[in-house]
Amino acid sequence: MEESKPKFLPPILRLPKRYIVFEVISEKPVGYGDVSAALWESMLEFLGELSSSETRIWFVKNLYSMEKQRGIIKCAHSCVEQVRAAMALVQVVGESKAVFRVIGVTGTIKSARTKYLGDGHGI
Amino acid sequence: MVIYDLHMHSRQSIGENSTEEMAQMAKRLGIDGIGVCRFFGTKADLVWEIPADDIDFVKVIILKPKTAGELEKLAAAVRNNAEVVAVYGGNYDINRAACENSMVDVLFHPELGRNDSGLDHICARAAAENNVAIEINFREIAESYKKHRAYVLSFIRRNIRLCQKYGVPVITTSGAHTKWGLRSGRELAAVSHLLGIELSASLETVSAVPEAIVSENRKKLGGKKWEGVSIVGE
Numbered sequence: 001m002e003e004s005k006p007k008f009l010p011p012i013l014r015l016p017k018r019y020i021v022f023e024v025i026s027e028k029p030v031g032y033g034d035v036s037a038a039l040w041e042s043m044l045e046f047l048g049e050l051s052s053s054e055t056r057i058w059f060v061k062n063l064y065s066m067e068k069q070r071g072i073i074k075c076a077h078s079c080v081e082q083v084r085a086a087m088a089l090v091q092v093v094g095e096s097k098a099v100f101r102v103i104g105v106t107g108t109i110k111s112a113r114t115k116y117l118g119d120g121h122g123i
Numbered sequence: 124m125v126i127y128d129l130h131m132h133s134r135q136s137i138g139e140n141s142t143e144e145m146a147q148m149a150k151r152l153g154i155d156g157i158g159v160c161r162f163f164g165t166k167a168d169l170v171w172e173i174p175a176d177d178i179d180f181v182k183v184i185i186l187k188p189k190t191a192g193e194l195e196k197l198a199a200a201v202r203n204n205a206e207v208v209a210v211y212g213g214n215y216d217i218n219r220a221a222c223e224n225s226m227v228d229v230l231f232h233p234e235l236g237r238n239d240s241g242l243d244h245i246c247a248r249a250a251a252e253n254n255v256a257i258e259i260n261f262r263e264i265a266e267s268y269k270k271h272r273a274y275v276l277s278f279i280r281r282n283i284r285l286c287q288k289y290g291v292p293v294i295t296t297s298g299a300h301t302k303w304g305l306r307s308g309r310e311l312a313a314v315s316h317l318l319g320i321e322l323s324a325s326l327e328t329v330s331a332v333p334e335a336i337v338s339e340n341r342k343k344l345g346g347k348k349w350e351g352v353s354i355v356g357e
Contacts, residue, residue, distance in 0.1 A: 025151060045268075081322070084313035088306050089265055097303040101152055102310065 015056070016077040019106045021116040022087065024069045026098035032064040034094035035071065043086040055079035060109070063117065070103070072112050080105055124326070126308030127333035129158035129183055129207060130231060130258065130296035135172060136161050136185075139301045143174045148302035150178055153309075156337070158183035158207060158296075163197060169204040181337050185231065187211040191220035198226040206340050209258075215241060222250035228336050229294060232260040234278035240285075241278070247285040256332060257286050259315050261306060262298030276318065283319045293320065294336075295328040 024030055036059050043052045056076040064071035075083045087100035106112040132138035133145045140148075142159055149157045156179030161168050163184050173180045184205035188194040194210065194217060201208055207228045210221035213235035221230045222242075230250070233241035242250075242257070250257060259279055267275050286293050295311040297304055308329040316325040342353060 025148075046272075081313045081316050084310055085317050088261070088310035088314055091265060091303065097301075099148075099152070099303060099306065100310075101307055 017056070017074055017107075018077045018080050019060075019109055019112040020073045020075060020080065020083060020087075021103045021106070021112050022071055022073065023101045023103055024071075024093060024098050025101060026069070026093055027096035028094075029066060029069060030093045030096060030098060031066060032059070032061060032071070035059075035064070038090050038093040038098070039073075039087060039100075042090045043083070046086050046089050047082055051082065055082055057083060063109075063113070065117070068117075070117060072109065072117070074109075077107075124330045125155045125179075125334050126153060126329055127156040127158070127179075127181070127337065128154050128297050128299075128305065128308070128311075128329070129181060129229065129294060129333050129336075130160060130209070130260065131157055131299040131305060132160050135159060137300060142172065142180070143176070144302050145299070145305065146174065146176050146178045146180070148305050150176075152305055152307040154305070154307065155179055156181055156333075160185055160209070162187055162211075163201055169201060179337075181206050183207040183209055185209045185211050186227075188217060188220075191216045194220045194224060194227075198224055202226045203344070206337055206344065211235075212241060212258075213237060218242060219246050219249070222246040222255050223253060224255070225253040227253070227255050228340065229256045229258055231258045231296075232263055232298070233257060233282060234275065235260075235263065237278070238274075239278065240281040242282050242285055244285060244289070247289040247291055250286075250291045251289040254292065256292040256294050256336060257282060258298075259283070259293060259295040259311075259318065259328065260298040261296065261311055261314060262300070262304055264314065265304070280318050283315075287320075292332050292336075293328050294333050295325070 058074040060072040104116050133142040158181045160183045171182045184201045186197045209229040212218045212230050212233035218233045221227045295315045297306050299305045312325040316322050
């Protein structure tokens, strides 16, 4: 029997969020796993566990493009600057030197895809 | 908004990459102007190799005096050749002498290698009077770890508080030694915002403040501006 899940919260109770569209400039192409690990390490090092939890960061795995080296991160609307700073502090992704560049910040995943990734990207 | 990064090192000083490679990476990160830094030793250091590119290259000379007294002579020697005169901070006496010298434009990393912030209220007041900008160096934060990074962040935070109290201009730079050390202006602004500057003001630390320093000095070097007088039209 399938385990029951909590229901989706009504929109009024959902916490506001932002989608950060980023690009990784690196020596060699890097995969989603390395990008995610590098950013988590930077966040925990720079912001600590408590502040990292406040950012409510979530990687949108299926929208990471290995060819374009672009992806989307969801975070709390009040913590965009914290995530940007943590991204800036990443120096190595996987085994190659890298720089994160934020392309844009949007309020919905739809506008992130249409504005910055091109429609029909990823999925 | 024009983004400037006034502190980065290419092979012309102690950097690993050529000026062209640095410029290419800067363009990719949306930076409009970069400071080509050189350390001043002899008159030969006052000749910059500026590649042909559409990015704005700013000629930055870094003074590294041994004593506070030497700073005055060095500043006078380079003032008419460099677009930005910066002082390599870290020693309190030199930090203070730089803040008290109107020929200096920027004091780089006043807290470098110290157990304190390297500035006090006297320096901050003098920097405001002489219009000397204080640098927030991103590389210092990025290259330090754990306890040391916490100290660096608290020293920079203290310097920012002093600068805000006395109205000292602040600039944020990458301080990059390689092209991988460069960061976009918006990311640098995010770091300075987290260290206590309002978001709009932190954006100015990478745009309006360095742009004003560069344009003022270019006018002076071009003979269009003198102390208190400027040509507004011909």
